[in-house]
Amino acid sequence: MRIAIFTDTYTPEINGVARTLQRLTNYLENNEIEYKVFAPESKAPVPTIPQIERFMSLPFFFYPECRVALPNPVQMKQALECFNPTLIHIATPLNLGLYGLRYGKKHHIPMVASYHTHFDDYLNYYHLPFLQKWIWKYMLWFHRSFQRVYVPSQSTKDKLVDLKFHPDLEIWGRGIDHSYFHPERRTNSVRETYRIKQKNILLYVGRIAPEKEIDLALRTFHSLPSSIKDETHFLLVGDGPQLKMLSQYSNEQVTFTGFKEGDELADIYASSDLFLFPSSTETFGNVVLEAMASGLPVIGANAGGVQHLIQHGETGFLCEPKDQESFTRLTGRLLQSGYKRSAFSVRAREYALSYSWEEIFSDLVNSYNEIMIRNQKRHSA
Known part of the structure; x- marks a missing residue:
């Protein structure tokens, strides 16, 4: 299994999505599962890590912790061809996610996405409610090509089911380090x-x-x-x-x-x-x-x-x-x-104490395997 992860927020940025993805990549590394992360450059200096490809970026206009990357197509193409992913996981629907979506479609790679943020709810707090209709149109279009979409809670799943967001929604919860927060x-x-x-x-x-x-x-x-x-x-x-x-x-x-x-x-x-x-x-x-x-x-x-x-x-x-x-x-x-x-x-x-990162990521990797097996059967039929 070789997983390409596309995200517009990643460590050292501090938010729930970035921290969860960092924990995920730590889990993959500890379990010797190959991965490659495509993420924006950070405002803070970060060490060069072979598994992380970073790109020039600008802050997202009303959520600056999430940065809009300006992908270099040549760099992206070379990195992906060298890595040869067997599954693509797209965590955010901005520029990097769009590139990952396009690449996955072109090369018939199984793709999953994770839905983390109710951007439409945020618009009311930034006096931009008129954008809600267009954001939902875009989100529905963006996610329709994925084989599964992961959501963090039952309430999020219920909301997306009501919107007929995607036929295969699965809860991917969160864990806690019990020994650290004590x-x-x-x-x-x-x-x-x-x-x-x-x-x-x-x-x-x-x-x-x-x-x-x-x-x-x-x-x-x-x-x-x-x-x-x-x-x-x-x-x-x-x-x-x-x-x-x-x-x-x-x-x-x-x-x-x-x-x-x-x-x-x-x-x-x-x-x-x-x-x-x-x-x-x-x-x-x-x-x-x-x-x-x-x-x-x-x-x-x-x-x-x-x-x-x-x-x-x-x-x-x-x-x-x-x-x-x-x-x-x-x-x-x-x-x-x-x-x-x-x-x-x-x-x-x-x-x-009932929330365990180990169990949550183990279930996620099992879900990845299920998607890849389903994809293989579809193409061998």
Whole structure:
């Protein structure tokens, strides 16, 4: 098996798609499965790796973490002919994905795709709803040639089934590193670093961007009863287009940390008390799983992939999307009750332990094999 992966976002870019694909290639390498990644160049310097072909790129206009590559056709053709893929996996529908689609069609190579982002939902947050019709037309056209399309959650699958998106949709979930995101990483150094004096730490991790509904998170915090709010510090971790504007409102109880990763991020998770994540546009919600693995109950929106991760009344609470009153009431309830929060914390950690990257990637590779066998039978018939 030789897998060619086409993506417009890849490490060292920091987002759910890039991290998942990096974990996938690590799994392939560890299991001695050949692969080749076609990805945009990064803003940050990266080491040269034989399995990664990079191309000049520009930031995508409303989602700069995803870059639009400017493929060099000669470089692409030479690399693909040398690699001779037996399967093509296209992760994003931009320029690199288009080239991979064209190459796969021309050379009759079995192709699969993965659907990661509801771009149509994002348009409302960037005042571009008039583009929704055209984006869906393009997405339907782009994906019709694939033999299977992978989606991250049941809610995403349900949405695409309703749109008659593709006849073969399969859930490709996400995992978590249980040993890395762990409650035992709790440390007072986080409080010292951010000068936190309050009893409780309320945490948000993710892009600081309109589609993540950061304004709702802030309104929720500021609407808490004084007796609860006075004992709570709100820590917001991440980077994005709204960071500069919103960080102006930092005060002794609200801190925007900017982007954090690695040990520092894992320590922040474990050292917090409650995770608040109001986004209703998630196809999965990786950060929710990271928080739960770290022993945090989660207050999230009853929408998208997040609704499948939170067990309402057991590992956290689900709120109606955009309902500030609901978010405020349930956030306050858990911040006020240390006993209930502790019980939720234990169950959140137990639930996160059921998600295994090894099992998820093993199932994916089995699915790849199934597609290739089906393709061989079709052409030998």
